Amino acid sequence: MTYITHILPPVAALGLGIAAARGVPVHAQAQAHGSPAPPHGGISGQVVNQQSRTPVSGANVNLIGTRLRTATDSAGHFSQTSLSAGTYILEVRAIGYGVTSWVLRLSDGETVDYVFELEPLGVDLEPIVVEGRLGYFQRRMQEFEERRHSGRGIFITHEQIEASHAATMADLLRGVPGVRLNCRSGVCNAQMTRTAHGVCNADWVIDGAPASISSTPHLPVVGIVAVEIYRSPNEAPAEFLKADSQCGVIAIWTKSGP
Numbered sequence: 001m002t003y004i005t006h007i008l009p010p011v012a013a014l015g016l017g018i019a020a021a022r023g024v025p026v027h028a029q030a031q032a033h034g035s036p037a038p039p040h041g042g043i044s045g046q047v048v049n050q051q052s053r054t055p056v057s058g059a060n061v062n063l064i065g066t067r068l069r070t071a072t073d074s075a076g077h078f079s080q081t082s083l084s085a086g087t088y089i090l091e092v093r094a095i096g097y098g099v100t101s102w103v104l105r106l107s108d109g110e111t112v113d114y115v116f117e118l119e120p121l122g123v124d125l126e127p128i129v130v131e132g133r134l135g136y137f138q139r140r141m142q143e144f145e146e147r148r149h150s151g152r153g154i155f156i157t158h159e160q161i162e163a164s165h166a167a168t169m170a171d172l173l174r175g176v177p178g179v180r181l182n183c184r185s186g187v188c189n190a191q192m193t194r195t196a197h198g199v200c201n202a203d204w205v206i207d208g209a210p211a212s213i214s215s216t217p218h219l220p221v222v223g224i225v226a227v228e229i230y231r232s233p234n235e236a237p238a239e240f241l242k243a244d245s246q247c248g249v250i251a252i253w254t255k256s257g258p
Contacts, residue, residue: 039109044079047072047092050117059094059118064101085110096121137225140207140253144226147237154178154229161221169224169252170217178231178248181217188217192231192248200247205240207254219252226253 043063047056055076062069063080066088072078085108091101097118104112134142148155154176166172170188173179180191180199191199204211206219228251230236236249 040082040084041106041108041110041112042079042081042083043088043090043104043106043112043114044077045112045114045116046076047078047094047116047118048076049097050119056094056097056118059092059097062091062093064089064091090116092116092118094118137255141226144228144253147228152230152235154231156227156229158225161224161227164221166221168217169219169221169227169250172221172227173217173229173250176229179229179250189213190217190250202247203240203242203245203249205249205251207252208239210242211252216250216252223254223256224252225255227251228253 047059047061048054049056055072055074057072057074057076059072059076059078060069061071061078061080068080068083070078070080083106085106087103087105089101089103091099093099097120100116100118102114102116104114106112144155147153156172161172164172170181170183170190173181173190178192179202180193182189182191182199190202190204192202193199201213204213204216206216228240229248230240230251231248233241233245233248236245240249240251
């Protein structure tokens with residue numbers, strides 16, 4: 001920590017020097033014998049940046065050896081009143097500045113008014129880099145777009161879902177190439193054609209987790225923001241496949257996530 005001591009010139013204080021007894025002001029002996037107390041003085045001033053001359057607010061101002069302390073206001077001003085004659089050491093501390101002190105001596109009733117300059121510390125701080133993290137929804141949509149641009153699979157965006165006016169996933173999948181809806185007694189299964197083995201029931205994934213084959217086709221599209229359709233295990237990303245996957249995958253993404 002940097003410590004700097006200044007002795008005020010005569011224009012700011014009548015005398016120079018450091019008082020004995022750890023900076024406690026020296027009182028006239030006449031006061032100890034019951035004579036009338038001399039008029040009190042004071043110290044006031046403004047603390048400024050030595051380089052820019054701008055006020056330093058919130059600086060701690062202490063009179064060493066006494067319990068008197070204060071802080072500068074928003075304009076850098078402070079004052080200490082009711083001070084007896086004597087020599088004082090005024091110390092100023094502020095964040096980003098070296099600890100600086102001034103030695104001054106007050107006569108009876110004298111008030112010192114001075115501009116106190118603080119030298120900024122020459123500390124170069126490393127720049128702070130703030131990196132925002134994507135939320136669940138933003139991250140999933142970013143991954144959706146990356147897979148869509150890979151050219152594998154069929155992708156249905158939120159805009160396309162709204163434009164389709166579909167009520168359920170079964171409605172949305174009607175007419176999708178390679179997907180066939182097998183509906184019996186009001187229950188629909190999404191099936192995909194396999195060249196060598198006929199058709200198979202597609203696996204369903206909702207927000208990255210496996211879903212029921214029987215109920216998912218009837219899922220309302222309200223809240224669904226994107227759909228991915230892979231017509232074979234070879235076409236589907238590994239994160240959507242089960243250990244025994246034999247068919248394609250339909251992946252659904254919702255606003256709320258898991």
